[in-house]
Amino acid sequence: MGIRLSRAAATAALCLLAVAVPASAEPLAVTEIAPGIFVHQGTIAEPAADNRGDTANMGFIVGDDGVAVVDSGGTPELGRRLREAIAARTGKRPVIVINTHMHPDHVFGNAAFADVPIAGHATLRDALAARQDVYRQRLTEELGAEAAGGIAPVRVDRPVAEEVRIDLGNRIIVLTAHPTAHTNNDLTVFDRKTGTLFAGDLLFIDHLPVVDGNALGWLRVIDGLERMPAMRAVPGHGPAVVDWPSALDAERRYLTVLVDGVRRVLKAGGGIQDAVARVAEGEQDRWLLFDAYNPRNVTATFAALEWE
Amino acid sequence: MTQYPLSGLLAGLLLVLSTPVPVAAADRADDVARWDLLHDMYFKDRPVEEAGGRIRIEAPARAYDAALVPVRVEVEPSLRLKTLSLLVDKNPVPLAATVRFGPASAGSGIETRLRVNEYTNVRALGETQDGRLLMAEAYVKAAGGCSAPAVKDPQEALARLGRIKVKLPDTLAPGSPATVQVMISHPNSSGLQFDQVSRTYIPAHYIQSITIRSGGQLVLEAETDISISEDPNLRFSVVPIEGGSLEVVAHDTKGASFARTVPLTAGAGADGPAL
Numbered sequence: 001m002g003i004r005l006s007r008a009a010a011t012a013a014l015c016l017l018a019v020a021v022p023a024s025a026e027p028l029a030v031t032e033i034a035p036g037i038f039v040h041q042g043t044i045a046e047p048a049a050d051n052r053g054d055t056a057n058m059g060f061i062v063g064d065d066g067v068a069v070v071d072s073g074g075t076p077e078l079g080r081r082l083r084e085a086i087a088a089r090t091g092k093r094p095v096i097v098i099n100t101h102m103h104p105d106h107v108f109g110n111a112a113f114a115d116v117p118i119a120g121h122a123t124l125r126d127a128l129a130a131r132q133d134v135y136r137q138r139l140t141e142e143l144g145a146e147a148a149g150g151i152a153p154v155r156v157d158r159p160v161a162e163e164v165r166i167d168l169g170n171r172i173i174v175l176t177a178h179p180t181a182h183t184n185n186d187l188t189v190f191d192r193k194t195g196t197l198f199a200g201d202l203l204f205i206d207h208l209p210v211v212d213g214n215a216l217g218w219l220r221v222i223d224g225l226e227r228m229p230a231m232r233a234v235p236g237h238g239p240a241v242v243d244w245p246s247a248l249d250a251e252r253r254y255l256t257v258l259v260d261g262v263r264r265v266l267k268a269g270g271g272i273q274d275a276v277a278r279v280a281e282g283e284q285d286r287w288l289l290f291d292a293y294n295p296r297n298v299t300a301t302f303a304a305l306e307w308e
Numbered sequence: 309m310t311q312y313p314l315s316g317l318l319a320g321l322l323l324v325l326s327t328p329v330p331v332a333a334a335d336r337a338d339d340v341a342r343w344d345l346l347h348d349m350y351f352k353d354r355p356v357e358e359a360g361g362r363i364r365i366e367a368p369a370r371a372y373d374a375a376l377v378p379v380r381v382e383v384e385p386s387l388r389l390k391t392l393s394l395l396v397d398k399n400p401v402p403l404a405a406t407v408r409f410g411p412a413s414a415g416s417g418i419e420t421r422l423r424v425n426e427y428t429n430v431r432a433l434g435e436t437q438d439g440r441l442l443m444a445e446a447y448v449k450a451a452g453g454c455s456a457p458a459v460k461d462p463q464e465a466l467a468r469l470g471r472i473k474v475k476l477p478d479t480l481a482p483g484s485p486a487t488v489q490v491m492i493s494h495p496n497s498s499g500l501q502f503d504q505v506s507r508t509y510i511p512a513h514y515i516q517s518i519t520i521r522s523g524g525q526l527v528l529e530a531e532t533d534i535s536i537s538e539d540p541n542l543r544f545s546v547v548p549i550e551g552g553s554l555e556v557v558a559h560d561t562k563g564a565s566f567a568r569t570v571p572l573t574a575g576a577g578a579d580g581p582a583l
Contacts, residue, residue, distance in 0.1 A: 123463075125505060126462070126505070128504070129503050129504040129505035129506070130501060130502075130503055130504070130510075132504040133455070133502045133504060134452055134455060134456060137452075138452075153504065154504050154505050180460070180461045180464070183460070184460060184461045184462070184463075212460060213460050213461065214460065214461060214464075269475075269477065269478075269487075271378060271380070271419065271543070272376075272378040272421075273366075273368065273378055273380075276368075276372060295372035296372045296373050298372070299372045299373045299376055300373065300376075300460065303376060303539065304460075306473075306491065307468065307471075307473065307491070307493070
């Protein structure tokens with residue numbers, strides 16, 4: 001305790017010395033993928049000390065009257081750095097923060113936007129409320145208590161049940177709530193001006209898709225999404241921007257293999273362990289983080305499909 | 309081990325003495341202390357023997373989903389076990405289930421799914437007709453299974469609550485043991501799941517008993533607790549009788565009953581709402 005205290009005191013002293021620079025975070029690197037649309041690309045990895053929890057894509061859309069933030073990053077610090085990037089690149093203020101779903105790598109940066117309303121799927125509030133404690137504990141284990149400190153209480157000011165349009169000033173964005181797919185609270189954001197779709201984690205590229213909802217439902221949602229008149233999309237994980245709708249192909253293939261494989265094991269009277277050992281093994285070399293997530297995807301899909 | 313308790317002890321001592329002190333020694337001592345406590349709590353001063361292959365427990369060394377850890381217990385049918393208990397040592401309620409077998413059971417074991425809250429031993433304890441306790445164990449690395457909000461789609465879960473599904477093998481012959489799976493749709497809320505908005509724990513609400521009969525005769529009677537995963541799922545073996553049916557009755561902690569009876573004939577099984 002004494003050591004901690006003196007270190008804190010030393011840090012405080014250093015901060016005082018560096019007082020010429022305001023105590024602000026370093027702006028996140030962002031790319032303008034279409035006029036007025038900026039994306040920060042996260043690392044494809046699980047949150048860990050070496051990536052400081054920066055494992056998901058986030059972005060912002062600039063209108064005449066203000067900025068819409070789409071996902072805020074995996075820690076309060078990442079949220080602050082995103083806010084710095086918005087200030088540096090636009091000089092405009094954020095007017096809405098949109099969370100594409102409940103996962104911590106997309107929402108814990110909300111802490112940096114305490115003065116901005118938050119929009120999300122109508123079920124986001126309950127889903128996150130039930131999980132936030134567990135997510136906070138996990139982040140503490142991954143990055144330490146300091147990084148996980150200051151996570152904001154669950155807040156959804158603009159719940160979206162079906163579709164909501166937001167006018168950012170000479171720019172209308174469309175928020176669409178989807179049925180259970182990646183999670184039970186997936187929301188996409190479509191910028192009509194440039195035909196850009198923020199797909200959230202309904203679109204995984206390179207990173208193995210993670211089923212925390214329902215694989216069959218996800219395939220149905222993909223069929224609907226595919227018809228959106230988008231030119232390009234921003235995936236929740238993967239490159240900053242990809243072509244639409246061809247970017248859906250790999251994910252659809254994996255989910256189809258997953259569902260078909262689990263159904264085969266069920267038909268043969270096998271159990272979860274049999275399914276985990278076999279299902280989708282041919283996909284192993286086609287994705288990153290396969291070993292981390294495929295067994296969980298198979299388990300979740302087995303538990304859902306055995307009620308068919 | 310029971311036949312030669314001294315040599316077993318000596319062998320154990322030798323093993324301890326000849327092995328360099330492992331890093332996890334403290335953890336292991338903790339595991340032993342935990343089991344001593346549970347032994348005393350659930351089985352008092354009754355001796356517990358290693359089952360030595362007559363009971364085998366199979367669980368993933370590292371769980372894919374801590375809220376849904378499949379566990380299979382295989383029992384040498386000639387043991388004709390009276391009861392079989394499943395324990396998850398480090399869980400808040402360690403005793404997951406106690407299954408009492410009846411005359412219509414084929415006695416070859418059970419399979420179910422458990423919540424696992426931290427790295428722990430999972431044990432199967434069989435009680436023989438003459439009152440001996442035989443134990444098998446497996447170590448499972450998992451965390452957070454009891455507090456995890458496993459229900460991925462609460463609306464769908466609510467719509468399905470109480471549904472019972474029975475899966476029967478493709479071939480069924482009277483007199484020869486058959487494996488049957490019973491699934492009961494229920495959130496099995498552990499009471500340890502915290503809601504950040506209401507700042508309260510979701511009240512415990514779980515299936516506490518499952519009784520299975522075949523042709524009127526008891527197959528098994530299970531007392532179950534919060535260490536059993538949501539949508540309690542049991543696989544067991546039964547000896548079908550000519551023209552018999554399988555009856556499932558379950559009760560939860562709010563006093564609700566769920567029941568379903570299906571003919572014990574070959575096929576993909578049956579499914580439907582609780583009666």
